[in-house]
Amino acid sequence: MHELVGALRSYAWGSRTALAQLCGRPVPSAHPEAELWFGAHPADPAHVRIDGHTRSLLELLSADPDRELGSAATEFGDRLPFLLKILAAEEPLSLQAHPSSAQAHAGFERENLARVPFDSPMRNYRDGNHKPELVVALDRFEALAGFREPLRTVRLFRALDVPGLHPYADLLAAQPDSAGLRTLFTTWITLPHAALSKLLPQVLDGCVQYLSCSTEGRKEFVPEARTALELAEAYPGDAGVLAALLLNRLTLEPGQGLYLAAGNLHAYLRGLGVEIMANSDNVLRGGLTPKHVDVPELLRVLDFEPIDLPVVLPEPVGDGSVRYRAPAREFALRRYDLTAGSAQVPLTAAGPGIVLCTSGTVQLLHDDEKLVLARGAAAWISAADNDIRAQAVDGNAQLFCAGVGSV
Known part of the structure; x- marks a missing residue:
């Protein structure tokens, strides 16, 4: 297990206070801070601290996928199949939807054949993968999601x-x-x-x-x-x-989640949350943005079937955690609420995965190793790291554990 340093992303809709406060930095920040990425996305990978040095998580996985990813490497190769984020929206994000696997593969091939540059603002598909996503509110979180x-x-x-x-x-x-x-x-x-x-x-x-x-x-x-x-x-x-x-307007209270499958038109309006998604960057926008809007392609992707409010409630698992059920092979998410003075809690099926502290201070223990995570800090757990345990330090604490498949 090693400390994982997230990649901070600045967008106009971000907050100058939420992420800075969460991570214990001065407020307000110099620029709007929208997302903190913990993952191995090529656009902005997180970095692992090993023996006083930092190394891109992307490089670490590529160098030894069998050790770092274990059996997940059989299905996903040397690619971490999910991306974990902390998202802080002060203003509304664009109205958008994500393609299915088949749509993403076809669209990616089509734009490759047309030689649309990968950095072109006119490009819709930057990879051939779908992008189901789940967001869990850390504070009051407001969104538009799915047709009413x-x-x-x-x-x-x-x-x-x-x-x-x-x-x-x-x-x-x-x-x-x-x-x-x-x-x-x-x-x-x-x-x-x-x-x-x-x-x-x-x-x-x-x-x-x-x-x-x-x-x-x-x-x-x-x-x-x-x-x-x-x-x-x-x-x-x-x-x-x-x-x-035309969309459902919903408010998530802290601890509640929202799962968005392919084709669901949505827009996050405001709030702070933990977000996990398949490791893709495919977004088709429908408005509320100065960026490229491809109406014919959006219409090809959208699912117009009306849905109820798609709120995901945490389910107790029995090991001291709760899970957020989502039908995505690429990711799974659990939350641990640790109380002050409690015994060490085993993090079930922790690796390969990412552990993120969102409240209090936590120490992770593995054999004779100890890693302390303050609020806003994270750790990379490789598939080779067995028997990871967690314990709150000086008060209550909260952890999110992101992994592959159903953990």
Whole structure:
């Protein structure tokens, strides 16, 4: 086991306080800090500290995949199949979806044949892998995820009482299924500028009126109306503001998770969370961004089947941990809540994997070795490291353990 130094990523939507506070650095930070990557992604691998020196985790795995990855190397080669992050969103991320394995493979091959440069902003597929993902809230975490049940969306349109929305409400009421959602979303995402500049202000005025006169009987869609106004302020004139009205609006409390399979349109709005995903960088955007939006390819990837709020609750495992169930072969995630003065806790099936401390201070023990992790610190556990134990130091602590498959 070795300390793992994460790669800090700065994006405009990041926070100047959340990651700095978590990692014990001065606040505010000089730039918005959006993500802290713990993994072996080629774009920004974490580094392992060994005997006073640092080495890229990517290089470590490539040099000895059998020792570091064990049986996982049979399926994934010298590649760590997951990427673990701490995500800190101060402002909304782009409206986006991720492809299935088949879609990613086909899209990657197609763009390779077309010789689209890998660093081109017009490129959709930077690898041939899918990107299922799971985020677990560390504090209150807000998101848009998956298409809402159509008849409830019709009720939202009726509640806003905007003349410009009436034909769209009628369209969806007449076809309250995935086909109706596809038709409406496609219409909105391709609206000519003149039509969009007329409809969007009406919708926003409707949101203002709805919020100003909401009574006890008219509070069902307050979060949706507020979110539309916030998105419009951040991305004025963006068709993604309309598209966001079709999605589930949810709030995760600390400890709750959200799993997103291929094709689910989503946008994280704000909050701090631990995120784990397949080790891919394939993103198809649908709006709320200055970046490239490829509407035909997005429509090819999207799953328009309406879903309920896709909240993942932690399940007790019986070894002192809870797991977040996700149908992804590439990753699995457990959480350990360690109490002050408690005995050492074995980290079941810890390697190959990453252990991340998100609260308090933890010491990891292996044979005669000891590694202390403060909040925001992580460790790489190779497949050769057996019998890893954890213990809280000077108070309660929390650990997340990321591994391959069902751990």
